[in-house]
Structures are given as C-alpha cells and as structure tokens.
Amino acid sequence: MSVRQALGISHRIGLQIIRSRWTIPYLILFPIFFIGLYWFGFSASPIGENQTFLLGIINQDEGLTDEIQLLFQNETLLGNGTLQEFHSTDVLSKGFGSEFVNILGNLTYNNQQNSSHIFEITEYSDEMQADSKLKNRELDIVLILPRQFSNASLGILNGYWRNSYGLYFHEYLQTFDASIPDLPINISEEVIIRGDESYLNYQIANSILGNILNAYLDLTSAFRGPGGSIQIAMNEEYQVSIPTFSLFGLSTPGLIAFGIIMQPSLISLFFCMEFRPKNTTFDIIRLSSSPTTYILGTFLIQIPVMIGQAFILFTSSLLMGFQPNGDIILAYLIALTILPFSASLLYFTTAIFSNEDVVGTILGFGGPFLGFMSGAFIEVPKIILFKEIIPTASGFPRDFLIWDLIPLTHTVSALRQVMLYDFTLIQVLPDILLSFVLSLGFFCCSLLFFAYFRFWRSSQ
Amino acid sequence: MKKIIEVKALKKVFGKGERQVNAVKGISFDIYEGEIFGFLGPNGAGKTTSLRMIVGLLRPDSGEVKILGENPHKSGNKLKEILGIIPQNPTFYEDLTVEENLWFLAKIYNIPKMIAKERINSLISRIGLEEKKKAITKDLSGGQKRRLNLILALVHDPKIILCDEPTPGLDPQSRIVVWEFIRNLPKQGKTVILTTHYMEEADRLSNRVAIIDNGEILVLDTPENLKTSIGEGDLVEIEVSHLGDTEIESLPGYLLALDPPLHLEEVSTSQSVCTIRALDVVPKLTRILASIENQGFSVNNLSIRGTTLEDVFINLTGRRLRS
Numbered sequence: 001m002s003v004r005q006a007l008g009i010s011h012r013i014g015l016q017i018i019r020s021r022w023t024i025p026y027l028i029l030f031p032i033f034f035i036g037l038y039w040f041g042f043s044a045s046p047i048g049e050n051q052t053f054l055l056g057i058i059n060q061d062e063g064l065t066d067e068i069q070l071l072f073q074n075e076t077l078l079g080n081g082t083l084q085e086f087h088s089t090d091v092l093s094k095g096f097g098s099e100f101v102n103i104l105g106n107l108t109y110n111n112q113q114n115s116s117h118i119f120e121i122t123e124y125s126d127e128m129q130a131d132s133k134l135k136n137r138e139l140d141i142v143l144i145l146p147r148q149f150s151n152a153s154l155g156i157l158n159g160y161w162r163n164s165y166g167l168y169f170h171e172y173l174q175t176f177d178a179s180i181p182d183l184p185i186n187i188s189e190e191v192i193i194r195g196d197e198s199y200l201n202y203q204i205a206n207s208i209l210g211n212i213l214n215a216y217l218d219l220t221s222a223f224r225g226p227g228g229s230i231q232i233a234m235n236e237e238y239q240v241s242i243p244t245f246s247l248f249g250l251s252t253p254g255l256i257a258f259g260i261i262m263q264p265s266l267i268s269l270f271f272c273m274e275f276r277p278k279n280t281t282f283d284i285i286r287l288s289s290s291p292t293t294y295i296l297g298t299f300l301i302q303i304p305v306m307i308g309q310a311f312i313l314f315t316s317s318l319l320m321g322f323q324p325n326g327d328i329i330l331a332y333l334i335a336l337t338i339l340p341f342s343a344s345l346l347y348f349t350t351a352i353f354s355n356e357d358v359v360g361t362i363l364g365f366g367g368p369f370l371g372f373m374s375g376a377f378i379e380v381p382k383i384i385l386f387k388e389i390i391p392t393a394s395g396f397p398r399d400f401l402i403w404d405l406i407p408l409t410h411t412v413s414a415l416r417q418v419m420l421y422d423f424t425l426i427q428v429l430p431d432i433l434l435s436f437v438l439s440l441g442f443f444c445c446s447l448l449f450f451a452y453f454r455f456w457r458s459s460q
Numbered sequence: 461m462k463k464i465i466e467v468k469a470l471k472k473v474f475g476k477g478e479r480q481v482n483a484v485k486g487i488s489f490d491i492y493e494g495e496i497f498g499f500l501g502p503n504g505a506g507k508t509t510s511l512r513m514i515v516g517l518l519r520p521d522s523g524e525v526k527i528l529g530e531n532p533h534k535s536g537n538k539l540k541e542i543l544g545i546i547p548q549n550p551t552f553y554e555d556l557t558v559e560e561n562l563w564f565l566a567k568i569y570n571i572p573k574m575i576a577k578e579r580i581n582s583l584i585s586r587i588g589l590e591e592k593k594k595a596i597t598k599d600l601s602g603g604q605k606r607r608l609n610l611i612l613a614l615v616h617d618p619k620i621i622l623c624d625e626p627t628p629g630l631d632p633q634s635r636i637v638v639w640e641f642i643r644n645l646p647k648q649g650k651t652v653i654l655t656t657h658y659m660e661e662a663d664r665l666s667n668r669v670a671i672i673d674n675g676e677i678l679v680l681d682t683p684e685n686l687k688t689s690i691g692e693g694d695l696v697e698i699e700v701s702h703l704g705d706t707e708i709e710s711l712p713g714y715l716l717a718l719d720p721p722l723h724l725e726e727v728s729t730s731q732s733v734c735t736i737r738a739l740d741v742v743p744k745l746t747r748i749l750a751s752i753e754n755q756g757f758s759v760n761n762l763s764i765r766g767t768t769l770e771d772v773f774i775n776l777t778g779r780r781l782r783s
C-alpha cells in the first residue's frame with residue numbers, strides 16, 4: 001500500500017465528483033432545500049414553551065457553620081450596618097441551598113401573560129429514589145446540591161469581594177474585630193444534574209437549569225457592597241433568560257447530519273458504476289492495487305467533500321436564522337470532523353454490497369434511513385440493548401439502545417447537545433468517543449468485507 | 461526459448477444445473493518469452509475466460525497457471541507489475557480525459573512522475589491520440605476508445621501483455637495502426653497473448669496460434685503449419701447455378717474422376733459453392749470451368765485465394781468462425 005496510490009484513487013474520484021452533474025444538486029442544493037423547507041415550516045413553532053418541568057432535588061447542603069452564623073450575629077458589625085442586609089435573610093439559618101430551591105420553585109415564565117411555573121419541585125433525601133423516578137420519566141431532571149453548597153457560595157462572594165476591594169470579606173471584617181474567623185475561600189463543589197440525555201424534556205430542562213446556575217453564579221459574584229454593606233437579595237434580582245426552542249432549531253443538527261449522510265449515497269452511485277456487471281474498471285483496480293489502498297483512497301476524498309458540505313450546511317442554517325444556544329465553534333468542530341468520519345462509514349457499507357444499479361439505489365436510500373434511525377429528525381423508539389452502560393457527564397449512565405450501534409447516533413446527539421443545550425466538550429466526550437470507536441470498528445469490518453466480496457470472491 | 465507462462469489443465473464451469481456452462485474444459489499450453497501467442501476462436505469459445513484465469517482475475521475450478529514460476533492467484537503484488545491486460549470492453553473512466561486516465565494508472569502503479577510523463581506522451585503519440593489528449597473519454601469515437609484502451613495497459617510497462625480482441629469496430633486504417641503497435645511489442649522485449657475471432661488478425665500477428673472452440677484447444681501451431689496441415693495449394697471458390705437435373709453434390713466426384721486427371725487435392729461443395737483446392741491452380745481453371753458447364757451448371761462467380769486459418773477452423777469443426 002502506498003499513499004501515492006491512494007491519492008491517485010482520491011484524485012480520480014474527485015474529478016468524477018466535480019464532473020458529475022449530480023454533484024451540485026445532490027450534495028448542496030438538495031440538503032439546503034431541505035433545511036429551507038424545515039425552516040419555512042417549523043421555525044415558528046416553539047416547543048417546550050410554558051412547559052413545567054418535573055424537577056427532583058436532593059438538597060445535601062449542610063448550611064453555614066455555627067461559627068459563621070455567629071459571626072453574622074456580631075453586634076459591632078450589625079451596629080455599623082455592615083451585615084444588616086445579610087442578617088435579615090433566611091440564608092443564615094437555612095443555608096444557601098434551600099434558598100436556591102426556593103428560588104427555583106418560584107421561577108415563572110413571566111414573558112407570557114400566564115405566569116406558569118418553570119419547575120415543579122419534589123425534594124428527595126435518597127438518590128436511588130430520585131434515579132428510579134428519572135428512569136420511569138416521572139421526573140424530567142434531578143438536581144443534587146452538594147454538602148458544601150452554602151460554604152462554596154459564600155466562598156464565591158468572598159472571592160468577589162477580594163477582586164473588587166483587594167481584601168477578602170473576612171479580612172475587611174477583621175479590621176473591625178480581629179477575633180472574626182476566616183470565611184471560606186475557593187471551595188470547589190459540584191452541583192450535579194442528572195437525567196436521561198436522550199429524553200427531550202431533560203435536554204430542555206437541563207439547558208434552562210444551566211442558565212439558572214450561571215445566573216446564580218453571576219448573582220452571587222455580583223454582590224455589591226455600597227458603603228461596605230452586603231446585599232443578598234436573590235429573589236428580586238433573579239432574571240434568567242429561558243432559551244427557546246423551535247422545531248426547526250431542534251431539527252437543525254439532524255438536518256445538517258442528514259445533508260452529510262446524503263453524500264455517501266452519491267458516492268455509492270460512483271461505486272455502482274464501478275461494480276456494474278459489465279463494467280471492467282474494477283478489474284484494473286484489482287490488478288493494480290489492494291483493498292486497503294482502494295479504501296484509503298476513497299476515504300481521503302470522502303472526508304474533504306463532507307467537510308466542505310458540513311460547512312455549507314452549517315453556515316446556511318445559521319444564515320436562515322438558526323440560533324444555537326451553545327458554543328458555535330465546538331459545534332463547527334464536531335460538524336466538520338467527527339460527523340464526516342462517522343458518516344463515511346455508510347459509504348463503505350454501500351461499497352461492499354452494491355453491484356447493481358438497483359442495489360446501489362436501495363443502499364443510497366439506506367443512508368438517509370440510517371440518518372432517521374440515528375435520531376436525526378425524530379425521537380426513535382427505545383429499544384434497549386444494554387441497560388445503563390454509557391457514561392455521561394451527569395454521572396447517570398445511559399442505556400445503550402439499538403440505534404446506538406450507529407456511529408451517527410452519537411455524532412448527531414453530540415451535535416445537538418452542543419448546539420441546543422450548550423453542552424461542553426467534556427459533556428459530549430462520551431458520545432464523540434463512542435462515535436469514533438464505532439466508526440473505526442465498522443471501518444475495519446467493512447475493510448474485511450470489502451476485501452472478501454470485491455477482491456476475493458469476485459474472482460470465483 | 462524461455463517459458464514465461466505455463467498453463468496446465470485449466471478448467472472453468474459457470475453456473476449450475478440447467479444453466480451450467482463449461483466455459484473452459486481443461487486447456488494446457490506454454491507461452492515463450494517474446495512471442496505473440498494468438499487465441500483464435502468464435503464467440504463464446506472461452507477466450508476471455510481463459511485470459512482472466514491466467515492473470516488471476518478469475519479463479520480456475522482446477523488446473524494451474526504459472527507466470528514466471530508464480531501462481532498469479534497467490535503471488536500478491538509480485539506479478540501485478542509484470543502483467544498488463546487490455547480488456548475486451550474499453551475500460552476506463554468515461555468522465556476523465558485521455559490523459560487523466562493514463563495518469564490515474566501511472567499513479568496506482570506507482571510510476572515515478574518523470575518516467576510516467578515521458579511514457580504517457582510517447583504512448584499517446586504512438587497510438588495517434590495526440591489531438592484527443594485533453595478530451596473527455598466519453599466523447600471519443602468507438603475506435604479512439606479502443607486505441608486508448610490499448611495503451612492504458614502499457615503505462616506501467618508490463619513484460620506480459622494480454623490483449624483481448626483489440627480491433628473490433630476499427631476502420632481498416634486504425635486496424636493497421638493497432639496491428640503495427642502490437643507487432644512492435646515483442647521488439648521491446650514484451651510477450652503478448654492475443655485473443656481474436658479474426659483469422660486474419662491471428663494470422664498476421666501471431667507467432668503461434670491456438671484455435672479454441674467450446675472451451676477446448678483444437679490445434680496449436682504456427683499459422684503456416686496450421687494452414688499447410690489441411691493441405692497444400694490455393695483455393696478456388698466457384699459459385700454456380702443449376703440448369704439441368706444434375707445435383708451439385710455430384711460435382712466433386714465428377715471433377716476428381718476426370719481423365720486426364722487434374723490433380724486436384726480436394727473438392728467440396730456447400731449450397732451453391734464448389735470449393736476446389738489444388739497446387740498451381742490457375743492453368744487448370746479453363747478445364748475445370750468447362751467441365752462444370754458440361755454438367756449443366758452456369759458459373760456465376762469465381763475467386764482464388766490462399767488457405768486461411770478460417771479454412772483450418774472449418775476443417776476442424778465444420779463451422780465457420782463467424783456464423
């Protein structure tokens with residue numbers, strides 16, 4: 001095998017693609033048309049609006065230590081007004097955690113006339129119990145507030161104080177009374193969000209909750225201390241923007257994936273030409289090259305074509321007004337790397353079996369079919385192969401569904417999570433890895449099949 | 461002479477039951493370095509099937525092929541560079557230009573760029589396609605496609621060239637270009653296997669010819685030996701029409717029994733044609749024609765020619781090469 005040989009094959013297919021009259025309609029116009037159609041039909045239908053999500057909370061917050069609670073009773077400081085505001089809230093006795101739960105419970109969709117609650121909250125003391133509710137979809141999402149939630153919140157305040165005034169809050173207080181103890185600094189504690197990542201309600205609730213947590217951090221750090229006093233007035237200042245979703249928005253990642261999936265079917269046309277019974281070009285290949293070289297060559301041209309296509313689709317959907325809630329760069333990266341990689345596997349499947357026009361056409365449609373099955377457009381039925389084995393960032397393992405065998409499923413899901421729900425790279429890493437490993441696995445299998453069917457068996 | 465290809469008892473059956481075709485029924489022969497070996501046979505004789513088995517594209521049911529001592533089905537890449545196959549159907553990518561197709565082969569055979577460039581240019585000019593260098597091959601004429609097909613197999617400069625029916629559909633001029641081209645290959649140290657159903661092509665190009673029919677080699681020899689094997693002399697074909705009651709079948713007996721004898725080697729008839737083979741036939745013509753007319757026939761047409769491989773084929777099978 002040599003790279004030059006493979007590149008020779010890539011070059012040839014590249015020329016064929018450029019010269020084929022199918023290229024532009026098939027690779028570019030049709031997918032864009034499809035996205036446009038969706039946009040036209042569905043961009044105005046919001047979903048998840050005014051929906052109340054079932055939120056389970058496990059509040060493990062241990063509150064503030066007695067020592068700190070006592071500090072806020074300090075007569076001197078109350079006397080000069082420094083701690084007045086703080087003293088008057090429930091935060092002191094109940095802790096930041098339960099205050100946060102209150103806030104969540106009171107949040108309403110106030111952008112509409114009716115002001116329905118965003119969350120219906122049930123508190124649990126037992127994680128197992130909450131998890132089993134999640135599994136039965138009696139809960140959409142579960143939030144776990146850690147033991148140190150209050151201390152960590154105070155630590156954030158403390159840090160902000162120092163950033164603004166050059167002193168930690170306790171250092172400031174200690175100028176009045178040297179006996180005042182230190183307040184927490186830099187406590188890192190994780191707030192855990194759990195749910196079934198394949199469940200639409202979870203996905204939406206998760207992104208709302210993510211926004212709220214971000215706002216909470218902003219809020220705690222946006223403490224101002226005019227005249228040296230602390231204000232903690234979460235209820236009033238809590239302005240959370242609720243992300244909106246339209247069917248178009250929800251479908252866009254799938255549509256992009258779909259557009260890219262179309263490409264293997266085009267390539268399968270070229271393959272069918274090569275494998276037509278009366279066509280002998282493949283004899284030349286068999287006489288001169290090896291299966292590995294051939295596949296490498298086709299792969300090398302496949303990838304740039306798909307990347308170009310992903311770019312066009314992604315950009316055109318942005319231009320049509322698709323607003324990703326998440327990190328566009330990360331979404332681009334996924335769309336441009338792992339998606340083409342996993343989609344190209346379809347093409348090899350096609351390559352192995354297509355030897356007549358009819359078969360090729362059927363397999364050409366097989367690509368879009370797999371696209372559907374990967375959940376690109378629709379929520380696929382839950383056919384479980386293995387229970388709870390896919391790790392997720394939330395720590396709540398996901399079931400391995402039959403569709404999870406398709407690498408594209410994971411790519412589409414990663415793309416959707418990044419584009420719609422603002423997941424980070426770490427959060428979608430399991431999906432990306434799965435997609436990669438599955439694609440690679442399929443690639444190796446198809447290589448074997450290809451060598452067998454096309455190089456070995458055809459000489460029978 | 462060095463044996464370059466050995467074929468032993470090669471056999472291939474396609475299909476099963478009613479559809480079974482015994483395409484090749486155990487053929488054996490050797491091919492020597494530097495010769496042009498012709499496979500002459502009618503459609504469906506098994507020529508293409510044999511070639512495909514020889515190069516390793518098709519697995520024989522039984523029998524053995526050795527090319528330079530190697531089995532082409534097991535040799536991996538070793539033989540790939542040595543073999544060049546010119547398929548029966550023009551085989552290239554229709555949406556690429558003439559040049560691009562040639563370059564594609566240069567790349568997959570890993571020919572260094574400089575060498576490839578020179579070779580491609582020389583091949584294009586030798587086969588007379590300079591003007592079509594940049595043409596998309598889809599737009600070439602049938603004959604131009606055949607010519608391109610021929611040089612595609614030579615880009616990697618193979619030692620052995622297997623050429624499956626190079627000339628159907630060519631005009632006489634192009635045919636001569638192609639014949640010249642093939643005839644020159646041994647001068648460049650190449651060995652050629654050629655299949656054809658044109659007896660003239662086999663006759664003119666081949667050093668040795670195997671006549672194949674129904675998957676079997678009927679005879680294998682030089683064209684000269686094959687032709688003399690069925691008898692010496694030239695052939696006269698006389699087309700007659702029938703006036704009296706005498707049957708045309710009686711003519712051979714009558715002509716052979718003439719006194720004084722005409723010394724005819726062989727006389728046969730089929731339908732309205734009487735074929736006579738004889739040495740030094742021209743002086744005998746007057747008497748032959750007079751005798752035929754005596755028998756109540758009138759002569760419509762007459763031609764004299766040398767023996768061809770077609771006659772050899774007819775002699776062997778009772779059928780013509782092209783029906």
Ligand SMILES: Nc1ncnc2c1ncn2[C@@H]1O[C@H](COP(=O)(O)OP(=O)(O)OP(=O)(O)O)[C@@H](O)[C@H]1O
Nearest residue numbers: 474475481483502503504505506507508509510657
């Ligand atoms: N793949 C196949 N499947 C079934 N039968 C086949 C196959 N290839 C060839 N045959 C049959 O084998 C016989 C020999 O075919 P082959 O192509 O070798 O003939 P040929 O001598 O090359 O004829 P032509 O001059 O027409 O090219 C034919 O009867 C043909 O129908």
Ligand SMILES: [Mg+2]
Nearest residue numbers: 507508509548
């Ligand atoms: Mg043939």
